Amino acid sequence: MRVDTSFTPSIASTASGSVSSLESTISPLDASKLEIGDFSVKSLGTDREITAGFELMDRATNPYVEELKTGLGESDMDAVVQIERYVYNGDIPEGDEKNGIFATLNVGATGTETQEGRLKAVLEAGLGLLEAAKGPGLNALNIAMHTGTIIVLATLLREYIASLVVDAIGEGDTPEASQAWAAVALAMTGPALMLAGKIGEWYATGARPTALSIVSCLCMASAVMGSTIAAGVTGTASKLLPSVGGLAYNGARAAAELVSLLKVDNAGLPNLKSNVATAAFHGVVFGALREVVSLMPLSGPARAAAQLSYDFGADAIQAGLNGFAMIGDKAFSIFSRCLLSPSRGLDSVFSDPESLQQMKLKVRAGLRLPTGTHLADAATLGGLRLSFGHAVNLVGGAVALWLSGTEISDDNQGHIVNGCLAATMMLLYVFLSYGTSKDTSNTYALDTPLP
16 A cells, blocks of 8 residues: 655654654645555654654644633643653642542552553553443433423423413403403313323323322312312412413423333332432522522523514523523432432342343433323323423412502512412422322232232
8 A cells, every 4th residue: 555645744744853843844744635555554654754743743732732721721731741751750639639540540550560551551441431431421411301302492482382372361341350250260170181191090090190100190189179269269270371381391390201102121110219309400400490589590381471573582591591590400310310219138039239230210201102191191281280380380470469468578578478489389399299109019920829
C-alpha cells in the first residue's frame, strides 16, 4: 500500500532539525485527496524521521489538550494530577483525597512497572467506570425522554386550550351559574372514569379489583366531591371552568402512555414507605414549582385573563418547568421503590448471591399494542389524575377566596396558598399511588399435598 504525500509537508525535513519551520507551513489534511496504495513502514522514513514526526504531532495537539484542562474544576484537576503522577512516577495517592478510579485500579498488577503498563491499567479502569455508569445513565435517559416528552407536549396543549376557554368566557355572556354547573360537571368526570376503569378491569381480567385500590378511588372521589361542594358554597366554582385544560392534559397524557410504555424491571413493588416518601417529594417539588412559576411570565389562562396575546414562549417555559418537575417525580418514585422495598431474603428463588447481583434496575421506554386491561388501567389512572387536579384547584380557589378577606399581603397570600396546595398534593398523592394497585400475591399449585 502506498500513500501519496506530495501535497503534505515532508516529514524527512524534520531530520535536519527544521521542526519549527514545518509547524509554520503545516496545513489541514484533506482526507479526500489521499491515494492509498501499497504501504510499508519503511516508506515513512528512518527511525529518526518517524520520531521527529511524532514530536511534531505532539506539539500540534498538546495546546488543545492543555486548553481542555483549563475548563476543569478543582476536584477534576486533582484527579488529573494524581493520575499523571501515577502514570509517570508510579506514585499512589493516600488518604481521603484519593480519586475513585484508584479503587478499581489494580496498582500492583503485573505489567504496571513501566509507564506504558500503568497507562494501560488507568485506561482499563476508566473504561470499567464508564461501563458501570452505562446502566444508570440509560435509565435516567429513558425516564427523561419518555416522561419529559409526554409532559411537555401535554402541558403545551393544556395551556393553549385553557387560554381559549378564558377568551371564550370573556367574549361571551354565559351566566356565572351556568359556568359553575359546567365546572361541577367537569369535576365529576374523574370519579366517572375511575368507576368505568374498575368495571373494565373486572371485565377484562375476571378478577375483582383489590380492596386497597377501591378504597383509594373512593377517597379520591370523596375529596373531589367535597372540594366541589366547598367551591359551590364559596362561589368560586364558576372561576374554575378553565380547568377544562386539565382534561385535555390528562387525556393526551393517557393516550400517549397507552401506546408508549416505560418498563421498569427490578425496582421492587410499591409499598407504604416508598409511596409516602414519593408523596412528600411530590408535594415539596410541585409546591416549589408554583413559587417558581409565579416569577415567570404569565402563560396560558392567566395570560388570557390579563388580556394579553398568546405567547408560545411563555407556555414553553411553563411546559419545560412542569416536565422537569415530573421527570424528577418519576425518577424519585422508581428509585424510592428500589431503596425502600423489602429485600429478597434467603428463602427467595433468587437467593444465590450471583443472581441477586444481576437483579439490577433497568428502565426502558418502548411501544406496545394496548389490550382491554391496559384501557381499563388508563381509564382508572386518568380518572385519578383528573380528580387529583380538580381537587387541588378547588382547594386552592377556596383558600384564596378566604385569604382575600384578610389583611395579609398579596405576596404572603400567594405563599400560603402554595403551602396549602403542597399539603393537599401530599395527602392526595397517596390515594393516587394506591388507586391502580394490583393483587401481587403468589400462589403455587402443588403436585403433592403437604404432610
